[in-house]
Amino acid sequence: MALPLVGLFFFRLYENQLIRQTEGELIAQGAVVAAVYADAVRTAGIAPEQLGAPISADPSRDNNYPYEPIEPQLDLASDSVLPSRPAALPAAADPAFAAIGARLDPILDETQKTTLAGFRLLDPHGVVIAGGGEVGQTLAAVEEVRTALTGAYASALRLRIPDQPTPPLYSVSRGTKVRVFVALPIEIDGRVAGVVYLSRTPNNIVKHLYGERGKVTLAAIAIVGGTLLIGLVFIRTVSRPIYALIERTKRIAAGDREAIRPLAHHGTREMAELSAAFLDMATKLQARSDSIQTFATHVSHELKSPLTAIQGAAELLRDSGGAMDEAERRRFSNNIVTDAGRLNLLVRRLLDLARAENLAPSGESTTLNAALTLLPIDTRLELQKEAGGDIGLGISAENLGIVLANLIDNSARHGARLVTVGAAGAGDRVAIHVGDDGDGISAANRAKIFEPFFTTRRETGGTGMGLGIVLALLKAHDGTIRLVDSERGTRFEINLPALI
Template identity: 80%
Template sequence: MRLTASSKWIGRKWRPRLATVVVAILILVMALPLVGLFFFRLYENQLIRQTEAELIAQGAAIAAIYAQDVRDAGIPTEKLGAPMPRASADASRSVDPDPPYRPIEPQLDLASDTVLPTRPAAMPAIIDPAFAAIGARLSGILDATQQTTLAGFRLLDPTGVVIAGRGEVGQSLGGVEEVREALAGRYASALRLRIPDQPAPPLYSVSRGTKVRVFVALPVAVAGQVAGVVYVSRTPNNIVKHLYGERGKVTLAAIAILGGTLLIGLVFLRTVSRPIYALIDRTQRIAAGDRQAIKPLDHHGTYEMAELSAAFLDMAEKLQARSDSIQTFATHVSHELKSPLTAIQGAAELLRDSGSAMDEAERRRFSNNIVTDAGRLNLLVRRLLDLARAENLAPSGESTSIGAVLALLPVDNRLAVRLEAGGEIGLRISAENAAIVLANLIDNSARHGATQVLVTAANTAGKATILVSDDGAGISPSNRARIFEPFFTTRRDSGGTGMGLGIVLALLKAHDGMIRPVDSERGTRFEIILPTA
């Protein structure tokens, strides 16, 4: 099995595609409402709160009617129950420090409240005739209300005995937890199992609400005492049934969620996925040698993708230029080395084959040719090493001045070097590397007939500008654009290698500097720019 370059680097381990990850995320986003609906019971809990609020409202109306009947019956206070807590005292008193409104908020919560067992059965008890008469008068009201609201009503006297309500009149519910709280004057509610030992229907098994019943116990206050309890219960609306009743709105919500999810997927596809795949394709084409692929993408999508694409294409251009440079450099090197090697080989073969037939003058001439060409090879190799070091040089952080650099240079008998200005300006380059730069420029001037070199420096906005001028033959317009090319020289016969200016350029680039030829009335002038220390 042939492995591509990409598979070699990333390995054969399975990894999901970007489209797969995006689809999975979008499906999860669409599922979040259902997760909240069925697992966190947010909507179901709201139905229970709604049921409790409705029972409170119905119970409060019945409690007001019952309290009025107790007052009208003139039942003495000793037959009433426990005193009401201060916050729940009867509002009919002449002096009432409490506020006029005392709303009861729903309290039940599926997430935190314990679902109690089914309600305990009522116990036999003795009913007070006075309360029994009130219960008999209110039974018709409770039955009519239950037919409409489907809630179960039980009206209890101050001892917890049922005085109105189907099937349990004359029996006590005082032992029920929420009823005990109400008999003490405090509102109470509870969640209880609706049907014992019976599994929920399969269709509704996801909804806990179908298995519970909401119980609400409201104390009835008369003259600051508990006159009885309105005990109301009802099964909350089933979540599936409720959603079916709201199917039109649910359908619109589902369409909105699906449409929003598809829109998110489309935006992600256009802004992230498509540019990534286009960049992958462009990478593969560039790796295959397609130079036409080194161009900006048609669609970037996002700022970060545009930056990534620009950085990648810039890297590809630099690598391509580097590859071309290496190829050209290799061609030049092979050409430069081939000429002296051929000459050495030819001279050596002549010396070997001629034997004693060659006179001493000829033998010396061929020997000198061998030595000269070997010396040229040695010089080329050394200059190649110097160029390689310059191109891979890491700045040392050292600094120097032009005056100190000129002091390091050996005296050149061929021409005079004079510093005109700026000798004290600090340069962010080591003295050794700066000396190599100036030495190559001075040697170049001497080879082109110069008798003096003038050096001038100035500091401008954190940059040192150095002008190196001579009075030599100058650079012809046709050669001006090629002087920094490796191996380009017009003095090959006199030992020039054409690598001096290439070494200068590489050293300056390594120190964030630059060099360029500038116009001059006479000779050659180079402008060097370097960061100041």
């Protein structure tokens, strides 16, 4: 977006440079004409009183006599463009100066044929004595001439009078509509002896660029080539990976598991990060979907067994009529009550698991000792506290109590008589160890204990969801749990954030 503005700025800067160049050329030509004219005045022996106004010393000028350079000072951006030059007015020239002008007029005409500049040679009173068809008329009313008659250099930008229509392409250039005017005073013995008044239309930027069309064409080819190269790089590094990722999302949405893999080309580092984040999300969603499918299968199986038993017992009671004795009727009725109780327990445990998986950290904290005080007294075993009971933990006492209660209940149901609980801090994490002296876990079952509905005591009412609830609660608090080796019984290690 900034490139056109920058280009316009340099366009105007270059156009202004052409104005300055034209002014410098006119100053150089005027200086030569002024030197020739001054020599002619001295040779003619014109008296000082016939000259113009005295020139006062300028304290701002550098004291580097006899060198007195005049620098171009026009600025297309800041100087106002004056109207076209006013017409000359009738006047009478001093015969002595008119004779000098008549001798120099052919020289000015020949010079104009080469430089294309307009020359007007003025006497000390502003009357034209040589150059063009205005000889014998005065230009003293022109602003820059009036300044030069006081002995000061003057220049101006004026609207030019075109001799033919300006081509449409030239309308982009402001410099095509102006003409540079330079009024150079001629000094003899500290007085104004005349003025060299020059003008010329500056070189047009479009015309100048046309003159350099070979270089401009090469530059245009380079720009187009660079643009195409940037486009190809953009397509390969940005567009192509984006389209590949879009195609990959469609395949994943259609259930294609083979599509969950990195792209062949990422192009940019940001695209690689985006692709990695997307594939990680897809992997997690796929794992979540598989988990939900497996969970639904387990739930349907766990609910189907007691429902089938209840339905079978109810049908037997219904169809037996009076043929079934009281003992059998009571046995089937007890089966219905037992299976209904199991269904009720399964539903409650499912609700507990759902709450644990969707639990948001409350920001509360506790200690191991505070959580143990919330546990009900279990007469089936002895609880032994070890070191670290006062270490701060990033979990509420209620939730930590639920975790410990499930682990202790599992120990009691597997023959344990003693449970030991302790904690040890390590930086910003705390390790809690819960061990027992029970039957332990067989090597074949060690990898399955955290799977939902896995249990080895289904006949005694086990649902296999206790450790799933423990794992979900700990994940909600940035914690973990793992089974560690133990010489006897079972030993779990819980890792939680420390309270800092």
